Each structure stands twice: as structure tokens, then as C-alpha cells.
Amino acid sequence: MTIQKKPYAVIRALRSNSVNQRVHVILNPAADHGQALKHASQIEAVLDREGIRYEMVLTQGSGHALELARQAVGHSLIVAAGGDGTVNEVVNGLMRRSGEDERPELGVIPIGRGNDFAYSLGVPHDVGSACDVLLKGGSHSLDVGLVIGGYYPDGRYFANGIGIGFDTLVGLEAAKATWIPGFLGYLYGALKMLFVYPRAPLVRIEFPRGEHDELLTRSHQISVMNGRRMGGAFYMAPAGRNNDGLLDLCMTNRELSRGKLLAAMMQYLKGSQGRNPAIFGSRAEEIHIRAEEGGLACHADGETVCIEGRELHIRCLPGALRVRRDGGKDEQVKDHEDNEGR
Incomplete structure (x- = not known):
């Protein structure tokens, strides 16, 4: 695989594929106290195996994920790989685009500390399973606060x-x-x-x-x-x-x-x-x-x-946004959540 280097990140080469989508992965290496970067190779392996055309960009500090999401063009899916703070920046970047028609779908790979947003989507904490949701999950409406x-x-x-x-x-x-x-x-x-x-x-x-x-x-x-x-x-x-x-x-x-x-x-x-x-x-x-x-x-x-x-x-x-989530339905979670606090 060819690797291009830019001052702010490493961008993985686009892969040819039969799937009509281009994926932009924004990975925060500082998430989970600096442990998130170790998951990069696993994410790449899944996307390579499926023949997905993708870029992976590593953030370099606070606010960088926001700018990357706002400026990314030509992608059908923007993936926040990190914790809830990374998701927040990516959501702010997407919402700051000029029009709703220019907002790609949001995906999440939870490799942060709390991962509460991913939980509410039903996205598994396991990286491999989370990647499966990106590839096989449905596109659903998401409110934004x-x-x-x-x-x-x-x-x-x-x-x-x-x-x-x-x-x-x-x-x-x-x-x-x-x-x-x-x-x-x-x-x-x-x-x-x-x-x-x-x-x-x-x-x-x-x-x-x-x-x-x-x-x-x-x-x-x-x-x-x-x-x-x-x-x-x-x-x-x-x-x-x-x-x-x-x-x-x-x-x-x-x-x-x-x-x-x-x-x-x-x-x-x-x-x-x-x-x-x-x-x-x-x-x-x-x-x-x-x-x-x-x-x-x-x-x-x-x-x-x-x-x-x-x-x-x-x-x-x-x-305000579309999000990739599991199951092809808008149910939030499965049985044990329904039993907690009802």
C-alpha cells in the first residue's frame, strides 16, 4: 500500500472496490489515554479485506477532527474513531458544512474512554464488530443538540x-x-x-x-x-x-x-x-x-x-444528520437496557 505523508497526518491510500462508497476515517491517537492508535491496523485490515476505498487520517490536537470533518469532500461516510470527544468534533465539523445535502453519513468506531454515544447507537465496543456495523449497518436519522x-x-x-x-x-x-x-x-x-x-x-x-x-x-x-x-x-x-x-x-x-x-x-x-x-x-x-x-x-x-x-x-x-447503526431499525438497544431503569 502506498502511504502519503502530510504535515498533520498520515493518509492511507484509497483502495479500489466494488462497494459504491468512499470512507474517511478520522482517528484520534490520543483517545483512551493514548491507547487508540493501536487499533489503527485492525481497522485497516477490515477495510482492506472488504475492498473499501478509504482514507485514514490521524488527528494532531484539539479541534483537528472538527476541521478534518468539515473539509473532507467526496466521501459518503465520515468515521469518528475515538471517544465521545472525537465524535463531538466530527459532528461539529459536519454540522458546519454549508448545507444538509453536503453532509456525509456519520459512522463511529468506539476506541475512547466512555463511548456513550456509540452505546446509544448499539455499536459494539469491539473494534471488529464496530467495523461490521460500518459495512453492513443501515443509515438512520440522528437528532443533534x-x-x-x-x-x-x-x-x-x-x-x-x-x-x-x-x-x-x-x-x-x-x-x-x-x-x-x-x-x-x-x-x-x-x-x-x-x-x-x-x-x-x-x-x-x-x-x-x-x-x-x-x-x-x-x-x-x-x-x-x-x-x-x-x-x-x-x-x-x-x-x-x-x-x-x-x-x-x-x-x-x-x-x-x-x-x-x-x-x-x-x-x-x-x-x-x-x-x-x-x-x-x-x-x-x-x-x-x-x-x-x-x-x-x-x-x-x-x-x-x-x-x-x-x-x-x-x-x-x-x-440533522444520518448515522450508520446496527440492525436496520431505529431501536436503540437490546434486552438488558430495556430492563435497566424502566
Whole structure:
């Protein structure tokens, strides 16, 4: 195989094939604490075996995947090979193209830390099986979320979810713990934040389209989900769907003690928080969140939106992208997810 070198990446040569598609793989070698690159040869082997015409590009830093996805032309499928942060950048790159007709289909190979977006699609964590989904899966509609505020006055798109408060602070601590793999890193961050335990801000939640009355309360944790899971194991929206035109809101609705917040976290692990009166859940197309006291720490798919934000406008963009997923149907997941938290 011929290999071309460019200043920013290594691009694999296009393969001739009988399949009428060209695939652009954007691989983040820094994903999963720098372990993602070891999967490159396996991905190449599968695509070579199937005779797929493809390019593989290695990202070189924050924001690079966004630009690669935005600028890639002549491809029918853009694949994000990495974690949720890589997916977020690729989604932002695709959404920043000039028109919907110019947006290729999105594919995912989950080789990151949490891989929550891939989970909501039913894409297996195993690289070989994930590649099979790319080759044999169906093309389906995907809603995309948009958050306006903080560092992004013009908006930041998200694929899986928004976290405000406790889980954002947990994610920041987990990112610092580079020696702790996967979900254990999030658990470490959660335990550390329980020890520090900042006071919950007073927030005002508004639903501009009138789905619900305005809510004013103190809240340690607010999640606005397009997918179902966050942090690799926490089912913030156990019955959520990313193709229904709605976002799922899950939040604590009062000041909680450490013990009660820990109990809520344990319920999130099972998706059973619907029975907890201290947790409010709702669904809406658009949600506005304003801090009346304190500040908002927010992330979108793990990417920091603000640390001391004042106001966030969040809305769903129904069917903004097409995505490659398993099964030829829009069912999110299989049996054991249906049993978790219903």
C-alpha cells in the first residue's frame, strides 16, 4: 500500500472496490489515554479485506477532527474513531458544512474512554464488530443538540448530552487522573467531588415551547440528553432516543446531602432514578437554563462549554444528520437496557 505523508497526518491510500462508497476515517491517537492508535491496523485490515476505498487520517490536537470533518469532500461516510470527544468534533465539523445535502453519513468506531454515544447507537465496543456495523449497518436519522452560551456564543453541537454541575466537575477531575482507565476514572472524580462538595447553584429552568412550567430550584446536577448514558456507566436517560426530536432532562431538584447525592448516583448506575422524588425528569425540544445564584459548569459530550457560566440555551435539531447503526431499525438497544431503569 502506498502511504502519503502530510504535515498533520498520515493518509492511507484509497483502495479500489466494488462497494459504491468512499470512507474517511478520522482517528484520534490520543483517545483512551493514548491507547487508540493501536487499533489503527485492525481497522485497516477490515477495510482492506472488504475492498473499501478509504482514507485514514490521524488527528494532531484539539479541534483537528472538527476541521478534518468539515473539509473532507467526496466521501459518503465520515468515521469518528475515538471517544465521545472525537465524535463531538466530527459532528461539529459536519454540522458546519454549508448545507444538509453536503453532509456525509456519520459512522463511529468506539476506541475512547466512555463511548456513550456509540452505546446509544448499539455499536459494539469491539473494534471488529464496530467495523461490521460500518459495512453492513443501515443509515438512520440522528437528532443533534445545540448549546449556546459560555465559550460558545454562536453555539456548540453535541451528539450525546450536556452535563451541568456535578458531572462536569467529575469529568474534569477524571481527565486529570490519566493513570486511571475508563469508568474507574469517573468514579475517582465523583468521590473526589463528593469530598469537596461545592454548594448547588440556584437555577431557573425554562421551556420556551411551553412543554412544562418554569422551574426554580437549587440543583447539584443537570443532564440534558440526546443519548441515554453518560460517564461510561450512568443512565441519565434510560428510555431516551436520539431520533425522536426531543431532549431528555434529568436533574436533582433540591439541595442534597453528600449521602443523598451518592444515593442518586447509585440510581443513575441502574437507571432507576425515576423513583427518587429528589430527581426531576422531563422531555422537551428546547430548554433554557439560567444561574440565579452561583455559576454553571457545563460540558457537551465531555468538551467544556463553561466553568462559571450564567445562561445556556439548549435545543434539539431533529434529523440533522444520518448515522450508520446496527440492525436496520431505529431501536436503540437490546434486552438488558430495556430492563435497566424502566
